[in-house]
Amino acid sequence: xxxxxxxxxxxxxxxxxxxxxxxxxxxxxxxxxxxxxxxxxxxxxxxxxxxxxxxxxxxxxxxxxxxxxxxxxxxxxxxxxxxxxxxxxxxxxxxxxxxxxxxxxxxxxxxxxxxxxxxxxxxxxxxxxxxxxxxxxxxxxxxxxxxxxxxxxxxxxxxxxxxxxxxxxxxxxxxxxxxxxxxxxxxxxxxxxxxxxxxxxxxxxxxxxxxxxxxxxxxxxxxxxxxxxxxxxxxxxxxxxxxxxxxxxxxxxxxxxxxxxxxxxxxxxxxxxxxxxxxxxxxxxxxxxxxxxxxxxxxxxxxxxxxxxxxxxxxxxxxxxxxxxxxxxxxxxxxxxxxxxxxxxxxxxxxxxxxxxxxxxxxxxxxxxxxxxxxxxxxxxxxxxxxxxxxxxxxxxxxxxxxxxxxxxxxxxxxxxxxxxxxxxxxxxxxxxxxxxxxxxxxxxxxxxxxxxxx
Amino acid sequence: xxxxxxxxxxxxxxxxxxxxxxxxxxxxxxxxxxxxxxxxxxxxxxxxxxxxxxxxxxxxxxxxxxxxxxxxxxxxxxxxxxxxxxxxxxxxxxxxxxxxxxxxxxxxxxxxxxxxxxxxxxxxxxxxxxxxxxxxxxxxxxxxxxxxxxxxxxxxxxxxxxxxxxxxxxxxxxxxxxxxxxxxxxxxxxxxxxxxxxxxxxxxxxxxxxxxxxxxxxxxxxxxxxxxxxxxxxxxxxxxxxxxxxxxxxxxxxxxxxxxxxxxxxxxxxxxxxxxxxxxxxxxxxxxxxxxxxxxxxxxxxxxxxxxxxxxxxxxxxxxxxxxxxxxxxxxxxxxxxxxxxxxxxxxxxxxxxxxxxxxxxxxxxxxxxxxxxxxxxxxxxxxxxxxxxxxxxxxxxxxxxxxxxxxxxxxxxxxxxxxxxxxxxxxxxxxxxxxxxxxxxxxxxxxxxxxxxxxxxxxxxxxxxxxxxxxxxxxxxx
Numbered sequence: 001x002x003x004x005x006x007x008x009x010x011x012x013x014x015x016x017x018x019x020x021x022x023x024x025x026x027x028x029x030x031x032x033x034x035x036x037x038x039x040x041x042x043x044x045x046x047x048x049x050x051x052x053x054x055x056x057x058x059x060x061x062x063x064x065x066x067x068x069x070x071x072x073x074x075x076x077x078x079x080x081x082x083x084x085x086x087x088x089x090x091x092x093x094x095x096x097x098x099x100x101x102x103x104x105x106x107x108x109x110x111x112x113x114x115x116x117x118x119x120x121x122x123x124x125x126x127x128x129x130x131x132x133x134x135x136x137x138x139x140x141x142x143x144x145x146x147x148x149x150x151x152x153x154x155x156x157x158x159x160x161x162x163x164x165x166x167x168x169x170x171x172x173x174x175x176x177x178x179x180x181x182x183x184x185x186x187x188x189x190x191x192x193x194x195x196x197x198x199x200x201x202x203x204x205x206x207x208x209x210x211x212x213x214x215x216x217x218x219x220x221x222x223x224x225x226x227x228x229x230x231x232x233x234x235x236x237x238x239x240x241x242x243x244x245x246x247x248x249x250x251x252x253x254x255x256x257x258x259x260x261x262x263x264x265x266x267x268x269x270x271x272x273x274x275x276x277x278x279x280x281x282x283x284x285x286x287x288x289x290x291x292x293x294x295x296x297x298x299x300x301x302x303x304x305x306x307x308x309x310x311x312x313x314x315x316x317x318x319x320x321x322x323x324x325x326x327x328x329x330x331x332x333x334x335x336x337x338x339x340x341x342x343x344x345x346x347x348x349x350x351x352x353x354x355x356x357x358x359x360x361x362x363x364x365x366x367x368x369x370x371x372x373x374x375x376x377x378x379x380x381x382x383x384x385x386x387x388x389x390x391x392x393x394x395x396x397x398x399x400x401x402x403x404x405x406x407x408x409x410x411x412x413x414x415x416x417x418x419x420x421x422x423x424x425x426x427x428x429x430x431x432x433x434x435x436x437x438x439x440x441x442x443x444x445x446x447x448x449x450x451x452x453x454x455x
Numbered sequence: 456x457x458x459x460x461x462x463x464x465x466x467x468x469x470x471x472x473x474x475x476x477x478x479x480x481x482x483x484x485x486x487x488x489x490x491x492x493x494x495x496x497x498x499x500x501x502x503x504x505x506x507x508x509x510x511x512x513x514x515x516x517x518x519x520x521x522x523x524x525x526x527x528x529x530x531x532x533x534x535x536x537x538x539x540x541x542x543x544x545x546x547x548x549x550x551x552x553x554x555x556x557x558x559x560x561x562x563x564x565x566x567x568x569x570x571x572x573x574x575x576x577x578x579x580x581x582x583x584x585x586x587x588x589x590x591x592x593x594x595x596x597x598x599x600x601x602x603x604x605x606x607x608x609x610x611x612x613x614x615x616x617x618x619x620x621x622x623x624x625x626x627x628x629x630x631x632x633x634x635x636x637x638x639x640x641x642x643x644x645x646x647x648x649x650x651x652x653x654x655x656x657x658x659x660x661x662x663x664x665x666x667x668x669x670x671x672x673x674x675x676x677x678x679x680x681x682x683x684x685x686x687x688x689x690x691x692x693x694x695x696x697x698x699x700x701x702x703x704x705x706x707x708x709x710x711x712x713x714x715x716x717x718x719x720x721x722x723x724x725x726x727x728x729x730x731x732x733x734x735x736x737x738x739x740x741x742x743x744x745x746x747x748x749x750x751x752x753x754x755x756x757x758x759x760x761x762x763x764x765x766x767x768x769x770x771x772x773x774x775x776x777x778x779x780x781x782x783x784x785x786x787x788x789x790x791x792x793x794x795x796x797x798x799x800x801x802x803x804x805x806x807x808x809x810x811x812x813x814x815x816x817x818x819x820x821x822x823x824x825x826x827x828x829x830x831x832x833x834x835x836x837x838x839x840x841x842x843x844x845x846x847x848x849x850x851x852x853x854x855x856x857x858x859x860x861x862x863x864x865x866x867x868x869x870x871x872x873x874x875x876x877x878x879x880x881x882x883x884x885x886x887x888x889x890x891x892x893x894x895x896x897x898x899x900x901x902x903x904x905x906x907x908x909x910x911x912x913x914x915x916x917x918x919x920x921x922x923x924x925x926x927x928x929x930x931x932x933x934x
Contacts, residue, residue, distance in 0.1 A: 314666075317707070324662035325531035325655075327524070329495045330478035385495060417476035443567060444475040445525050 015286050016359050018276050019054060022083065025273050026050050030083070030221055031076045032211040033204065036396060039358050039370050049076055049202045052374060053177070055353045057084040057135065058278075058286050060173040061346070062156070062197055064141075064378055066180050066398070067204030072215075073179035074139045076204070081135035081175065082224045086261035086277050087253070089221060090230030095133035097152075099144035108148065109155075110163035123164065127241040129234065131161045131168050132249050134257065141178035142190050149190070152176075153197050166243045170250065172284075182398075192379065199346035200371070201378035206396050223267045229260065254280055293352035296364035301422055303344065303368070305415045306332070306408075308448040310339050320383040331414075331447065335407040337381035347375045369412060373405040380404065418446060425449055466510055467499075470517035473569050477525045482517070491523050491649045493531045494659050507578040515563075515575030520649070522559040526566075527623060531663035534650055536670065539679045540629050541636050550636045552648035553585055557592070557635070558620050564597060565621065573599050583644035588612065614638045625670060652683070664691055668701030673785055695782060696831050703793035709925040710765070710798060710857070727752040765804035766857050767820040768926070770795060771845065772830055773862035775812040775838035777891065781831050787915050788861050788887045792830040794921055795859055800826070807852065812836040815844045820852060838865045842875040857926050861885040864897035864904075877907050883926045884912045 023046065027035070033047040049065065053076060056063040065073040078096060082089040097108055106112075109131065113124035130136065136156050141149060155161050159170040178198065180190070207215065233256055240249050261277045268275040278286060312318040313328050323334035348363075350371045355363035382403045395402045415422075421444060428437040429452055441449040467482050482499035490500040499520050507513055528534045537554070541547035560576075563569040576590050581602075591604035591612050604612070615638055618631050655663075664683060668676050673695060680694030691697055727736055727750035735752040736745075770792050779786040796806045805820035812834030818825065849856070858879065864886060866872050876882055884904055891897040905912050913924045 322662065322666075323495070325493055325659035325666075326662070327493070327530040329493070330497055334495065389496075413480075414476065414478060417472075421475060445477065446475075 014359070015278070015282070015289060016356050018278065019058070019286070020357065021273070021275060022277065023050055023054055025268060025275055026054070026080055026083065029223065029271070029273075030079045030219065031072060032207065032214055032219070033072075033076075034206055034208055034211070034396075036205055037370065039354055039366070047205060048374065049204060050080065051357070052200050052202050052350075053077060053080045054084065055350065055357065056177070056200065057081060057175045058283055059199075059290065059349060059353060060175050060287065061199040061349070062153070062176040062178075064178050064180055064195070064198040064201040065204070066182065066201060066378075069181065071204035073204055074137065077135075077137050077177035077179065079221055079224060081137065081177070083264065083277065084283075085134035086257040086264060086279075087134060088226040088230040088233070088260060089224040090227050091129075091233050092133065092135060092137065094230065094234055095129040096137040096139055097130065097144075099138055099140040099142065105148070105151065105163065108152065109161060110166075112164070125163055125166045125243060126238075127161070127163075127168065127243070127246070129237055131155075131170070131246075132237050132241075132253055134174055134253065136174060136176045138176075138178045140181060142180050146191060146194070149194050153194060157197070168243060168246050170246075172280075195379045196340050196342050198378060200350055200374045202374060203398055203401065223264060223271065226260065226263070229256065290353045290356045291349065293356050294362040295348065295352070296362045298365045298419070299351065299363055299368050301419060302365060302412065302415050303347070305418065305422060305446075305448045306372075306411050307339060307344070308451040309333060309411055309414075309446070310336060311447065311451075313447055320385070323383065323385065328447070332407045332411050333447075335383055335386040336376070336404060337383075339376060340379065343375055343379055347371055350375060365412075369408070372408050373401060376408075377401045377404040414446070418444065418448070422448065425452055462510065463506075463513070466513045467517050470514050470521055470569075470571075473514075473567065474518060474521050474525050477521050479521055479524055488647045489520070489649050490651070490654075491520060492655075493524070493534075493650075494656065497524065505579065507575065509574060509578045511571045512574040512578040515569070515571035515573065516579070518563055518569050519556065519559050519572050519575060522563055522567075523555060523649075526562045527558040528555050528650075531655065531659055532666045532670075533628075535652065535660075535663050535679075535683055536625075536667055537628075537632055538652055539667075539682055540632055542682050544636050544640055546640065546643045547636075548648045548652065549585075549643045549646060550639060551632070552646075552650065553589070553639060553643070554632050554635050555650075557589065557615075558623070560589075560593065561596070561620050564593075570597070570599075573597055573601065577601050582646050584608070584642040585639055585644070585646070588615075588639060588642055592616075611638050611642070661691070665697065665701050668698045669705070671698075673698045693828075696827050699781065699789055699793045699831060700797070700827060702790055703797045706794045706922050708794055708798050708922065710802075726750070765799060765802040766855055767805040767807065767852075768795065768799045768857040768859060769807040769809065769820065769849070769852070770830065771809045771811065771840070771858065771860040771862075773812070773838060773840075773860075773866070773887075774810050774832060774834045775863075775865060776835045777838065777863050777865045777897075778833075778887065779890070780833050780835065782833065785918075787889060787918060787921070788863070788885070789831050790918065791885050791887070791915055791921050791924060792861050793827060795924070795926065796826050796830060799857075807848075807856065809845055809848060810834065811838075811840045813839055815841045815848075817844070817848050819848075820856065837867060838862070839867050840872050842868070842871050846875065857883070859883045859885065859926060861887065863887045863891045864901040865891065865894075866900055869900045869903060873903050873907070876904060876910060879909055881909045881911070882907075883924075884910050885924060886912055886914050888914050889916050 027047055027050055031050055033049055035045040035047045037048040037051060038045045052063060055061070057080060065077060067073040074096065078089060078092045082092045108128065110125050110127045113126050116122045116124040136152070138144065138152065153176070156174065156176045159173045161168040233253070236252060237249055258279060261279060264277055265275050309331050310333055312322070312333050314322045314326060318337055320334065323329050326334065328334065347368065351363040351367040354367040354370055358367070360367070377400050382400055386403045386407060387399060390403050390406055391399055393402070421440070425437060425440055428440065437452055441453055463484070471477065479497045479499060482501055484501050484503055484506065487502055489502040489505045492500070499517065505516060507516065528537065534551070537551045538547055541550055544550055560572045563572045573593060576593055581587055581590070587602055587604055588608055588611055590602035591608050592615050593599070594601040595612050595616065615635070618634055619627065620631060622631070664680060667679055671679055676698040677694045680691040680697065684691050731752055737751045737753050772792055773788065778788055781789040799806050800822060805822050806826045807820035808818040808826055808829035810816040810829050810832050813836035816829065816832065816834070818829045858881070860882060886901050901912070904910055915921060915924070
């Protein structure tokens, strides 16, 4: 972290250090999970769920949380949102949507004021809590009808909410968390276009026996609680939930957040933690800081390489049955289905975030390799062959996550071998030496090099 | 021992580096002969006998084998095609293996500058006359001293010099390997090929055989399947059907979506207008009244991207005597029908078939491969479509299906058919006009059907017309 960057910040503490302290606080007090994710070679490990949920909160991203019943999927999202957005936990819990097939737009988003309709014949729209909540959490999103999933994702994407011709437009976007059980009866599959909207997906981790014991005893989340304030907030919003008053409501929520932030910090201090929860403007600065983080050349090179290796080389319509005996069967194209443009964007943003988190100068290979499986495993189909290869291997994550991570490790190894050739190939392309490039593509035979010949 | 392993490891990596790191990352030394397998997690299997006590030679040996993946034969399909092209030679596998080594070695020397392969041939044991020939040939083309060859061998080398081994275009490859076989056939003795077709995994073999359909015509493909099937335990039943199925994979056709997704939901409430269907009326939002400006309706929209929106299809297939017999030559009717069926089946829909000539042979909608059997079935009789039976068939199905008829137009009971079709809401008619274009009677019958408003007609004269076919959807059978 250079001096200029530090000087630029308003506080005397580097933002990433402040946010890492929030992580420590969550991990030791609010949500326990094994710290299985290493970022970089020498640095320490983190609980991936807590790390990515905190990053998603700051980036206003979208995260899918997988886990079994009662493993803390919703709890983690609610507690972390309450802490980062500095609103009482009860308020976040009240605005959490529970997925079930009977959910309707009226129950989720807004409804007509029936009294006004009856008395005055006027259509008055009353918005629900959801549009005003600083974080959107949908519990068991796969139990929600697909149309509703789509509607909410679209509206959260832009933070523009519409109902019966009235529209609420908010300046800022907000984070979105969907929790999901592994498939069972009563759940519907999330369709690929919807899965693709989630930047990252994390799983609840296995628990160390000591942590398990702590969970058994019960986690004290009173540091985030204030039922009275939450009730006041809900009452205020329910009274002021007209479109023309949306600005006032937003301002009110921000003001509550400003004051409740101090309450949380004070409570944390009494527990021996020096926390500084970033306010709205500071959070915005953090987001911009992350977005403007530089990418290393190697980051771009590996992404270029991976992007080409994943295509099916026997035709644009991928079909894993074609992989039998195929010349390219040893590449990632025979393991996973595709990497969408949205996925590449998520990978880039979250890699920057992880580099920022770690206090590194730029987002490089280590950050990319850390983020890639989390950004891809939920959105890509995995071939049966790959699944069967890894099914029997001991692991602490799901088969799907492991399969994607394992395939990506293979790509990285190949890329390391081809890296210098890749740079040479780009130089040839830059100089317009097409014949040389063609020759190189033929000799190397890897899809990336062949792709450079495409017009 | 450890030292030897280190040397092998280091030499293997050096060879990989020189070949720009092919994705074959491991090797295993075995007591038997060297082998090469295409497929996932490929590793080189190196027979202990092939390990030569010279580092450069060893590197050449690794490179030679790695180049089987990188350059030639490149994939399993090529191996099978080479075996097939050599079907008249008893020692075809050995010849093919030797030929592949020739190509691989020459590519290493001339395209990649990896001359260690010459060292390999200098140090490797000579097991038969074919090995002497190989060395003599390499000696001639490289100018390096490798072997002392007899006059007879040298004269064979003269013949081999006429072959351009590095021209790997399919048509040249086929000629080259046959010419090569004629030169080396009687020299082959005492060696095991590295790639043994009968040892290839069933799934890999099947897929490679399927892919070969793209490169062979229908008759050749049939012969190919029979030949490879005999040689291995993999019997490809009905190769002609398989050929059509593989060819059909080349084409996607447009199927007009009934809905983007297959399920709709009330997305919006709008003013009810008097020409709207009463089923869209929303009594709750309209206060139970039907007054202009107050009455409301639901507007339905698709769920984003849900699959399952495909209706089932029924293909009414003319297999009368005027149509091409798919067993004798390429039938574009069958190919077109396979393309349509495949597009529906791959999207999770079911396909039914009514194959008609003198009688209707009907198959209810199914996702089974049996659909293709009914489509390729050739009755070869008159052209009479039993419309009563077809109507009963559609009634039995009960649900809405997409109806596609494929015919050359020679329908004898055209009045009945015309009457039946005019009562349908929509029909996609594929007119196979290759052989009947000039026949006035056939054209007139098709023109009669074309005049029906609900009929979309696509003309197919040759294979290039197949991708232009499209299937229009309809809501109900009858308008």
